[in-house]
Each structure stands twice: as C-alpha cells, then as structure tokens.
Amino acid sequence: MREELVKELAKRLKRGERIYRLEAYLESKGYSEATVEAYIQAALNSVDRKSVSLNRTRVAKGIFIGSVLTFLGAVYYFFGDASTGTITSSTFRSVMGGILISASAYLSWLFHFVWRKPKDGNASYAYPDWSASSILGIFVISISAIILGFILDSTYEDHNHSVLRESGVLTKARVISVSFDNFGKRDDSSVSLLWRDQSGNRREESFPEIRERLYMYPKGREIYVIYDPTYPHNFLPLLRDSQIQAATGSAQRDFTIADLMSLMQMTEEERLEKLNQIHFGWEYKSAGHSYTNKLQSGVVEIYRGRVRVITQRISPSHINYEQKKLGFEVTEVLPKNRWSLQDYTAESDQYRLNYTHRNEGGSLFFELELTAKVDEP
Numbered sequence: 001m002r003e004e005l006v007k008e009l010a011k012r013l014k015r016g017e018r019i020y021r022l023e024a025y026l027e028s029k030g031y032s033e034a035t036v037e038a039y040i041q042a043a044l045n046s047v048d049r050k051s052v053s054l055n056r057t058r059v060a061k062g063i064f065i066g067s068v069l070t071f072l073g074a075v076y077y078f079f080g081d082a083s084t085g086t087i088t089s090s091t092f093r094s095v096m097g098g099i100l101i102s103a104s105a106y107l108s109w110l111f112h113f114v115w116r117k118p119k120d121g122n123a124s125y126a127y128p129d130w131s132a133s134s135i136l137g138i139f140v141i142s143i144s145a146i147i148l149g150f151i152l153d154s155t156y157e158d159h160n161h162s163v164l165r166e167s168g169v170l171t172k173a174r175v176i177s178v179s180f181d182n183f184g185k186r187d188d189s190s191v192s193l194l195w196r197d198q199s200g201n202r203r204e205e206s207f208p209e210i211r212e213r214l215y216m217y218p219k220g221r222e223i224y225v226i227y228d229p230t231y232p233h234n235f236l237p238l239l240r241d242s243q244i245q246a247a248t249g250s251a252q253r254d255f256t257i258a259d260l261m262s263l264m265q266m267t268e269e270e271r272l273e274k275l276n277q278i279h280f281g282w283e284y285k286s287a288g289h290s291y292t293n294k295l296q297s298g299v300v301e302i303y304r305g306r307v308r309v310i311t312q313r314i315s316p317s318h319i320n321y322e323q324k325k326l327g328f329e330v331t332e333v334l335p336k337n338r339w340s341l342q343d344y345t346a347e348s349d350q351y352r353l354n355y356t357h358r359n360e361g362g363s364l365f366f367e368l369e370l371t372a373k374v375d376e377p
Contacts, residue, residue, distance in 0.1 A: 009043035164236060164247045168226040170294075171195050173237070175221045176204070178214050191217045193237065195225060203232050224281070224295050238280070238295055250280035254315045257322050257353065260307045260370040263300070275300060279313060297360070305372040310358070314366035316341065319355060328353055350374065 009022055019040060026036040173195035180189055191214070192206045209217070216239060217223075226247045227235035238244050241252035259278060263271050268284060272291065275282040281295030291300040298311035328346035334356075336342055343356040354369040 005039060006042045006046060009039060010046045013043055013047050163228050163234065164226050167229065168236075168247060169198060169229050170224060170226050170238075171197070172222050173225045175217045175219055175223070177219065178217055179206075180211065180214070189214060191237075193223075193225060197227070197232055198229055203227075205233060205235060207235075207237065241279075244280050244295070248276070248280040250276060250278070252279045254313045254318065255309050255311060255368065257319065257326060257328075257368070257370065260309065260368065261351070263302060264305070264307050264370070264372065271300075271302065297363075297365075305374070306369070308367065308369040310360075310365055310367050312363065312365055314368060316366070319368070323353060323355075347373075 009026075012022060013019075022040060022043070023036050026039055027033075031039070173193040175191060176194045177192040178189070179192070189211050190206045190208050192204060194202065194204050197203050224238045225235050226238060236243055236247045238247065244250055245252050255278065259274070263274060266274060272282060272284055275291055279293070279296065281293045282291045282298075282300070283294060284291055289301060289303060291302075292298070293311075296311070296313065298309070298313065300310075301308045323346050327348045328351070329348070330344050330346045332345040334343040341357050346353045346355070350373055352371045352373060354367070354371075356367045358365050358367055
C-alpha cells in the first residue's frame with residue numbers, strides 16, 4: 001500500500017471531500033474494488049473523525065454567518081442608509097445590490113450542501129457536488145438577483161421620492177463647483193451645491209451628472225432643490241420635468257384654455273393647488289392678485305371674470321386645436337411677429353380669448369388672456 005496515496009486521501013478527507021468521490025478517484029487509477037476499500041479505510045484510520053466533523057461544523061457556521069451578513073448588507077444597501085438619497089447612481093446601486101444578494105444566495109447554497117447527508121450515509125464528509133446543474137443554478141440565481149436588484153432600486157427611489165413629496169422642503173441652492181472625470185466615465189462627473197436649511201445651517205452637497213449636461217450648471221447659477229429635512233443628503237435638484245414630477249407629483253404640462261376657465265371659478269387656495277398640479281413652483285402674491293412661478297418664469301393674473309397667463313409653458317398647436325374644439329372663432333388676426341407666429345383674438349358665446357407672443361429678456365413668452373363676456377360692463 002502506497003503511503004503517499006493514503007496521506008493524500010486523508011488530506012482530502014480533512015477538507016471535507018466525500019468518500020464516494022475518493023472511491024471514484026481511486027477507481028480511475030485502475031485499483032480494484034477491494035484495494036479501493038482498503039485505501040479508504042486506511043485513510044479513515046489515519047484521521048481524527050472528530051476533528052474532521054469539527055472542521056466541517058466551523059465551515060458551515062462560517063458560511064452561514066457570511067450568508068446572513070451579505071443579505072443584511074444588501075438590505076442595508078437598499079433601505080438602511082436614507083442619507084444616500086436619490087443622487088446615487090441607480091445602475092451602480094442595482095448591480096452592487098444584485099452582487100450582494102447573489103453572494104448571499106450562493107453561500108446559502110453552500111451551507112445546504114455542507115449539512116446535507118451524502119450518498120455514503122456519513123454526514124461528516126458532505127461536500128458540494130460541482131455538477132453542471134449546480135453551475136446553472138448559480139447562474140440563474142445571479143441573474144435573478146441582479147434583476148431583483150433593479151426592482152429593489154426602483155422601490156428605493158420611489159420611497160425617497162414619496163418622502164420628498166410628503167415632507168420635502170423647497171429652497172434655492174447655488175452651484176459652487178463642477179468636477180470633471182479624467183477618464184471619460186460618465187458617473188465620475190459631479191456638481192456641488194450650497195444652500196441653507198430650515199435652521200439656517202449651510203449645506204454643501206454633491207450629485208453625479210453626466211458630462212453632456214454639465215453645461216447646465218455654470219458656477220454661481222441658482223437652482224431650486226427639494227430636500228428631506230430629516231436627512232438633508234436626500235435631495236433632488238429641480239431642473240428637468242422628470243425630476244420635478246418625481247419629487248412633487250406635478251404633471252409638468254402646458255397650460256390649456258380649459259385651465260384658464262377652471263381658474264376663473266376657483267378660490268385662492270384652489271387656484272394655487274391647481275397651478276402646482278399643472279407645473280410646480282407657484283406662489284400667491286396678494287398685492288397684485290397674481291401668482292408667480294419660482295422655478296420657471298411665469299405669471300398668472302386673476303381678476304373677476306378675467307385670467308391672464310404669461311409663460312413659456314404653452315403649446316401653440318394645442319391652443320389652436322382646443323379653441324376650435326371649444327367653439328371659439330377667430331375675430332381678429334394681427335400681423336405675424338418677429339418669430340413668424342400669429343397673434344389673434346377669438347370669441348365664443350361666453351368668452352373672449354386673446355393669444356399673443358412677447359419678448360422677455362430675449363426669450364419667447366406666450367400670453368393667453370381669457371375674459372368672460374357676462375362680466376363685461
């Protein structure tokens with residue numbers, strides 16, 4: 001009997017390898033069944049079975065603890081740190097979460113095999129069987145975990161947006177710096193903002209932005225942000241309609257003639273709510289019976305029987321379609337302006353509509369004025 005082979009078998013037993021695999025190994029070398037049995041018995045006699053069992057228990061405990069820790073890490077990564085807010089890269093967070101969940105699932109799979117009773121009936125020598133089905137199972141678990149990561153990431157962002165909608169504080173922030181990446185990686189560029197919170201404390205926060213959009217943040221520019229007063233790190237800059245929709249629930253749509261008709265019949269509180277449902281950022285100015293928008297230049301003036309809107313949030317094609325649908329007929333057409341757009345007056349049985357364009361600081365604004373005929377002197 002070869003002493004070196006017995007030592008090799010004993011070493012593999014201490015690692016937790018199954019006896020049937022050792023038998024297959026010896027048979028592949030051409031040993032007879034009786035010789036294989038003799039070698040296995042010699043290897044078993046040369047090892048401390050309690051030590052082997054203890055090693056296996058330690059491995060199982062280590063795998064179990066690792067599985068629990070990685071799973072808790074995944075949960076914390078998605079839900080525990082509210083201060084990360086919505087400014088973390090969604091793709092990065094999803095993939096990392098998927099990896100953590102995959103690791104947890106894989107370690108749980110190992111734990112199952114370590115404690116599973118093997119074919120030879122000796123539970124002291126259980127060892128994972130790296131079959132094709134096992135590899136396929138790991139692959140399926142990993143892909144499923146990454147998909148689950150994206151789902152959890154979406155849930156996480158929806159939760160943060162919900163917090164901002166319910167208790168977020170709107171304030172003005174100033175761009176203090178823009179950092180560029182050195183290797184062209186999109187997620188390495190960021191914008192730093194400075195603002196004061198409700199307590200008057202200075203807050204300096206950064207958020208990632210792709211290089212193609214950095215031109216939107218010249219140093220010194222003032223923009224509005226909405227932040228969670230409990231975790232100020234959870235904030236959202238309000239520049240694009242998608243950001244404002246997510247943070248406030250506003251539709252971020254254009255004004256319509258029907259909106260002006262509704263505003264004419266509402267109270268001050270109802271009007272403010274209606275305006276912020278159309279697009280966010282309106283506040284009431286009692287001195288001029290008007291509403292101004294803090295995020296986008298715009299004014300709404302409401303008097304008895306008359307509503308006037310000056311804004312960039314109007315679709316000319318939709319206004320033309322809507323005024324025909326509501327029964328308005330054009331009664332006066334003015335010469336085309338510098339933008340080659342037509343100003344006109346239209347009337348229905350109940351209303352007169354004036355639709356004009358104006359230049360405000362070099363920008364095109366639409367002026368829409370609706371007057372109720374029944375209130376005319």
